[in-house]
Amino acid sequence: MIRYDKFIKLYNEDYSNINEISSAFSISSITAKVLINRGIKTVEECKNFINVSLENLYNPFLLKDMDVAVERIINAIQKNEQIWIYGDYDVDGITSTTILKLYLQKIGCNVNYYIPDRMTEGYGVNKDAIDYIVDKGGQLIITVDCGITAIDEVKYCNEKGIEIIITDHHLCKEEMPNALAVINPNRKDSDYPFKKLAGVGVAFKLIQAISNKLNIEIPIREILPIVAIGTVADVVSLTGENRILVKEGLALINQTENIGVKALLEVTGLKDKEITVGHVGFVIGPRINAAGRLGSAKTGVELLTCKSKEKALSLAVELDRINRERQEIEMQILKEAEEIIKNDSRYEKEKVLVIAKENWHHGVIGIVASRICEKYFKPCILIAIEGNQGRGSARSIPTFDIYEGLSRVSEFFNKFGGHKQAAGLSINTEKIEDFRKGINEIAEELLMEEDMIDEIKVDDVLKIKDIDYKIIDELKLLKPYGIGNPSPLFISKDVKLINIKAVGSEGKHLKFSIEDEGNVVDCIGFNLGYKMQYIKEGDRVDIVFLPDVNIYMNETKIQLNIKDIFIRNKISNDIEEKYYLDFIYNLKEKRNNTISNPDNKIIIKKVDDRIRYLIGFLHNNDNTLVIINNLLNAKRVINELYFQGREFNKRISINIGDEFKIRTNTLLISPLYRGYDLSVFDKIIFFDICFDEIDFFDIIKKLIYKEVYLLFDEKDFKMNQVLLNDFIPKLIELRIIYKTFLLNKKNVFKIDIESYFNYLSKNFKIKINRSKFIFILEILKDSNLIEYKIVQNDYYIKLKQKPKDNIEILEIPVYKSANFLLDNQKRMKNTFLNLFELKKEEMIWI
Structure with missing residues (x-):
């Protein structure tokens, strides 16, 4: 098999509407093509996609059981019943809990919340938590971002006499909990038009429904930025309603009335900057998430519901500290995992990486598994061992359904759960090696070699001359980019690299220019500094990029944001x-x-x-x-x-x-x-x-x-x-090379191939490539003049005793056959042309 570094997949859609879309919005055919590639194929669809508005959100009462839930909550408010929000410890769960708590408090509700501890309780509703809520006088539970699989726990609620409303977005099983209401767009009996809401999105739909029923306004400036943060952090599709919630939420984030969000922006240095999906995913989200991983998720809720600027800033600083601690633990686990991979040769051949060690922090191993999965493009399962038990986090590649794989070896686990790309498990330590063997047997069965190679989807092939400021501005209309609406990517083929240098701390980034048909443009490749070892000035390459602008010293220039570089012909x-x-x-x-x-x-x-x-x-x-x-x-x-x-x-x-x-x-x-x-x-x-x-x-x-x-x-x-002329040596070349061998003082010697070729060029004015050189060695070997061996790039020559009689090199069979082919080319051309003329009655010419 030819081993590609990555596959490139050019979109191939029906572009018959491209001119109509281009004309309707006065945009280039390039931008129109990107829209079609995103599934936006009509003028009406483009209008809704580009002109985002909260007015385009669907009626929340289209969700099953929404009417029941709203009626019960309003009744609880009127009776001053104690409502408890039951959330999750990730960003989606924290933000879901936050917006519902803020909203219910604002409309006069007696509300508390509960988020289970990641380390001691784990995910989802549990009976001890229900007992705690009942003991505290709770009369109604509303779950957010969890609960859809809590069959037994909901039954326990019913036995304890406390009603429960489930709001969740995770996939439903055959049996649903017997709750007062189950609000989930993924219910099998649901006709709701958009299925991909995050947990915080479902919680927002509940807020929207209550507001509609009570005919009151939603505090959008306070709540919507938090909805955007939770949606982005949960890595759901940024299409449909999610696109509306995120685009509108990010636009409001710097004008938010939420003191906690303001504190986070200040601590992270993002205050007054245009906040992007990247900022949420890599700066804001991880700090909120760190609370649930290393401390208590309640810190995140406290920050986002805080009314004091001083306390909010203190909590934001604390989350920043916890996040740095998380990063240090993560780097240590990553270093140890990489060392394990390095020292066990089996990992090189195995398609699934199962790595286990004692004293790893269970709250962080999922992040490390993601990084290893991305680096090696292999499914990765990290297991933190505590005594005779292991708790594992799995992350996978797009071509391998990790949940299906784990299901087929489920006999090794105490319990497991998850979906196609991520899963969690618990296992007895003595079963880890057998599990490693078993999951790799499954992978061998399901995965072809090509499945272990990453793929980049590219919107179009562009020449550098095609890129201008107008296209860059047009592409911004497609933001926010994310899952379901990826950043537009283009490829330029066979361009020349110039002015290459590594920049940033420890040369982490790559800066260069490219030249194409006389046009030159600057490029920046973030986190591509390692590519310096593979490229050099003047190389012809294919580049994958997003066109952008760079403003430096008040000068604005087009700059390509490079996503990958592929050496031409490598x-x-x-x-x-x-x-x-x-x-x-x-x-x-x-x-x-x-x-x-x-x-x-x-x-x-x-x-x-x-x-x-x-x-x-x-x-x-x-x-x-x-x-x-x-x-x-x-x-x-x-x-x-x-x-x-x-x-x-x-x-x-x-x-x-x-x-x-x-x-x-x-x-x-x-x-x-x-x-x-x-x-x-x-x-x-x-x-x-x-x-x-x-x-x-x-x-x-x-x-x-x-x-x-x-x-x-x-x-x-x-x-x-x-x-043939480049491959078949001339007689003079054979003689010169044999002569240089004879000049060597030893009968057995090693040749440095690059130095030797330079020597031949400088002293004898002949140019030899590796292929021709190997052919020469074969001819000399068949002439009984030498023996040779190639070990990687080293060529070892052994001279045999010089024959007494002259050797007719031209008669050596392999050389004679090669020269016959070369001499035969002209005659062969005539043969074929004559044949085609004679046989044309029997050929189909198209």
Whole structure:
């Protein structure tokens, strides 16, 4: 398999409305294309997407049981009953608890709240908490961001005589709790138009419904910024109602009346700045979340419901301190986990990383699992061992459903739960190794090699000249970016790197410029400083980026925010040595020398862009073999395949040399035919012309009743001649190299290949590449003049005794066969052109 660093997937939607959308909003076709890529495909949909308004929120009473819940809460307010909000310890749970508490207090409700301790109680409603609330005089419980699976606990509430209303957004099981009301857009009997609300979004819908019923205004400036924080932090889709809540909430965040939010902005240095999804996800959210991880989630609620500026600032400082402590613990666990991976060679082959250690903080291992999962692009399960028990957090890649995987080895767990991308578990320590083996057996069964490679989705291919300030401003209309509405990404191909340097603390970031068709633009790659070791000035690369502006010293310039860099031809260069070794091997084989004209019909395709035609064909056809003979063509094809994304490449097998693995469609990159069994294929495509016409006719005659497509044209003969001239050594080159070997004082010596090539160029004016050099070594070996061995990049030469008689190098079989191919190119061209003319009645010309 060809190992790509990442796959690139270009969106491929129906763009028939692109001009209509572009015209309706006076935007470029580039921005219109991005909108269509986001599923916004009509003018009306674009209008609703761009012109966000709270008025476009759905009627909250469309949610099942909302009417029952509102009636009961209003009745409790009127009777001054004690209401308890039961939340969760993450940001979604804390913000859900906060907004409902603030709102109910504002309308005169007697309200308290309860959030379970992450370490001692765990997630969700529990019976001890119910007892506590009952003992405190609670008369009604309203859950937020939890409760949908609390079947037994709700039954316990009913037995204790306290009514409970469930508000949640998590997926429902077959059985629902027998609560007074269950408000969840994901109920199976729900017709609610938007299913992807966060827990805080569902809590806001309850507030919206109560306000509608009582005909009072919602304190938007105080509540909506908190809704935005909780929604972003819970990493839900920023589409539909979530887009409205987040965009409107972020717009209000600096004008918020919430003292706690103001304190957080001040402590984090974000005061008076334009707050983005990134600020919430990486600065504000982690500080609120740290309370539930290392301390008490109540600190987060206290901050966001605080009425004193001094106390709010004190609480914000405390959360900032806890967050720094969390970061230190996280870095220590990460360092230890990386050390475990480094010291156990099994991890390199295993597709799921199961890492366990004593004294790890259970509240932090989920974050570390995410970082390891992202770095290695493998599912990761970190287990914190306490005595004979382990508590684990799992994070996964998009191609592996971790919940399904854990379900299939559930016999190892005391309990587990989660969803496709994240899960939690508890396990006895003596079962950890067996679990590690079991989950990896499942992964081996389910995951192909391509599933272990990340994929970037790209909106369009852009030239640097296409990027201007207007497009940058237009793209801002699509904010806020996030899940479901990712940041627009573009790719520029085959651009030149200039002015490269690492910047920032310890060279963490990468700054450079790119040149494309005379146009130059500045680039910044945050957290890409490590790429310095792989690139150099003048490299041709493909870059994935978001166009942006940089303001420095009151000067505004376009700057590309680089998301990734792919070295042009890096992947295809990896196959070069294999290709030429295969060439040499086949030249040594005894070959058929007779030509017989094919009897079957051949389809000749005259196309302007062979690669585009080939990829389109492979998208729409199965059981096809593609034969590519020339390495230069093979490189071009391989460089384009990774733009088709992971799923397309999972259907393709790329074979070089003695490999021949068959998938839905199969590529064979081979300069000379090895005699493979091709009968299993329905269609054969010759992408280019063979080096030897005997190969072509030998293949064709075995393909009776098969569809045979020829994509090659006259230019291929010239390309083959160029490749052969670069690969086959001239007699003078053979003599010079053997002569330099003889000048060595030792019979056995090692060659530094780069220095040796420079020596040949400087002293003998000959240019030798690695492939030609290996061919020369093979010819000298077959002439009984040397023996050689290649160990990684080191070449070891052993001189054999010099023969008494002259050796006819030209008669050495492998060299003779190579020269025959070279001399035969002109005659072969005539053969094919004449054949096509003679056989045109039996060909289908398209």
